[in-house]
Amino acid sequence: MRILVINGPNLNMLGIREPGIYGSSTYADLCQSITRWADELHMEVTCFQSNSEGELVTAIQQAYGKMDGIVINPAAYTHTSVAILDALKAVALPAVEVHLSDVSTREPFRQVSYAGMACFLTVMGKGFAGYREALQELAEHLAP
Ligand code: DQA
Numbered sequence: 001m002r003i004l005v006i007n008g009p010n011l012n013m014l015g016i017r018e019p020g021i022y023g024s025s026t027y028a029d030l031c032q033s034i035t036r037w038a039d040e041l042h043m044e045v046t047c048f049q050s051n052s053e054g055e056l057v058t059a060i061q062q063a064y065g066k067m068d069g070i071v072i073n074p075a076a077y078t079h080t081s082v083a084i085l086d087a088l089k090a091v092a093l094p095a096v097e098v099h100l101s102d103v104s105t106r107e108p109f110r111q112v113s114y115a116g117m118a119c120f121l122t123v124m125g126k127g128f129a130g131y132r133e134a135l136q137e138l139a140e141h142l143a144p
Pocket of ligand 1: 010073078098099103110
């Protein structure tokens with residue numbers, strides 16, 4: 001099982017940005033944890049982060065035919081990007097949306113998720129552990 005884990009803008013600033021909301025661990029720590037969890041689940045994982053909407057769309061497009069599933073935290077683009085939604089629909093790979101924080105209890109502008117409309121599951125408010133849950137759910141979803 002080959003899984004692409006995509007993180008959007010400002011998630012490279014984990015550990016520095018708003019630690020009260022996002023915690024004090026870094027993006028490198030997150031990738032290390034994801035790699036360990038993927039190993040335990042016998043998955044091959046690729047972590048990708050970009051601050052650019054176009055690069056995120058390209059990464060999703062390039063997953064077509066190469067990856068079996070996607071875990072995506074589109075960060076701020078969650079709430080604005082029809083382009084990311086359309087890319088997820090285009091490749092039609094099983095996808096899980098993750099948010100570190102519980103966006104359902106935050107500002108009104110965070111209440112819409114475009115990307116989420118193309119995902120079979122959303123995990124939010126569980127910090128880094130949300131990515132583990134997303135990988136586990138994908139493993140179950142993809143199991144024969
Ligand atoms: C986030 C929530 C988004 O609203 C925000 O713009 C982010 C991070 C999260 O992981 O909680 O950058 O996706």
